[in-house]
Amino acid sequence: MRFEQWLDRYSRALERRILRLAPPPKPDHPLFSERIKARRKRWWNDGVDHPSKKLCPKIGGQDYVRSLGHAVPEVYAILPRITTLPHLDQLPERFVLKPLADNSVNNVFLMDRSTCLLQHRRLTREDIIAQVGPDYTQGFMIEEMLMHHDGRHHIANDIKFYMFGDKPAFVVMIERNSVKNKKLNRYWYMTQDWQRLPIRVSANQCQEQVMPPMPDCYPNMLGIARDIGRRLNTFVRLDMYATDRGPVFGEFTHFPNGGRNYTLKSDIWLGSLWKGEEGCDDPPSGREEPILTIAKAG
Template sequence: MRNNGQFSKRIKKRYETFWHDSQAEEIRNTPMSQYDSIEKWKAAPYWQRRLSNKHNAREFAKKNGCKVPDLYWKGTDIENLDFSKLPSHYVIRPTIGHSCNHVFVMDNGQNLFDKKQYSHEEIKKILKWEVTKNPVLEFLVEEFLQNEEGNYAILTDYKFYCFNGEIACLYAINRLSPKSGFGTFYDEHWNQLKKVQFNYPPIDNQKAPHCFKEMVETAKKLSKSYDMFVRIDLYATAKGCVFGEFTPTPSMGMNFTSFGKKLMLAYWDKYCYGYI
């Protein structure tokens, strides 16, 4: 029963509406800037599709006054990516994709996500192959954000489930790798909630990050600008709350508990009634 019910159906309908459309890729991959007017941002049907491009999402977050990681390089011409100009710690991620696929969280040559060493040429070969398969795909090389203690480590994910400026819940995930970790759900006041999804085993005694107030304010601000339901991923870092990405169809609506489905639908019907 995890993948049935009205909430799952709404997410699947959104996915079909967003992406089973001849304009979808053009809308998503048209480059946008923080300096573009909001009218230009919204000058497309289901304009939120622009924000599924991770570079556009960065620009939109900056437009809303939110912090993002420093950007070292962006492009498709992987051969011209000069690793000699990068610091010893950096992150590579694609502008299109999900589930941390083709993400490198590099610490002195080691990808912390798979604990393997990579040469610069090995990374280039992988990135080039992905661009060959999808020519509109770009890669971002970004700052490796330090955690609140000032250390380089895989950051805790804070995933806020938001409805037009309102937070239904957040999922704090102590990540070990892209697909493993421990996580617990909270409300916007850091009160623990019942499990909303089955994704990760729960963990006790998590402490709210020092910048939690800023995170809540950021999630609400970005959610209000997004207009409809979205999951907003944020990080607690040495420089405060930093934006990660928007996820319009989290887990394709699957693996939600009975409590989670009821919670999502209650917020959707109250704050986003009539929205896809």
């Protein structure tokens, strides 16, 4: 365990103790976590229709973003079940295998010449099917592996925008190094202008304190996020990648973390940003406007 992680765990324990002794006053608005859980119930349990529901499957989201002229990963194949996975020697040397609808890293395989990069070991087709489970009913997609923006031999970092319409509340960058030992992964929480976020958001992730260099493609990426957010005009998390070919859209996440594991302070803050039923007061805008960008710092 890194010293920063030990210190982070100690700080979290101290914060929880303080909150038990002196809880903050109840806010005059619903918490962000309550909004997310209410949306899930409204969309899936109650069957309320909303245009953004069509963007929940990865393919639906990528098709929409592609139609706007933004880059998405190349899709090699769609599999109805994991048992229809081809032999690995029939696939490109590098590829990503992921479920069509799940928004976590569960059952995601980043394969480079038969080596799973996040498990740090070689896998066969049979190994992958056994890990997922042959009775798993969800479909899968096989898409290109996106590489790090600075040209190193490493997968591209995730950059996630928490959008209320065209306004990013904050941005998270994730450097994924392992699915087994998640302490090896690194998380940066920041403002849209690439400054460290002064509030702790995640209750269970160690937030890095030293900011990394801004990727050259980040200003364009922010512009794309704001363009898409303006068109949808709801709350949504836009998951993108900083790659060696520029910004690439990954997927939409409408229920980030299922509304769980937010600190109370961030839960109150994000809840205060939520307007109307779906996060913004106004209906989605179809106006054509130029994509917004920012000047690269430094």
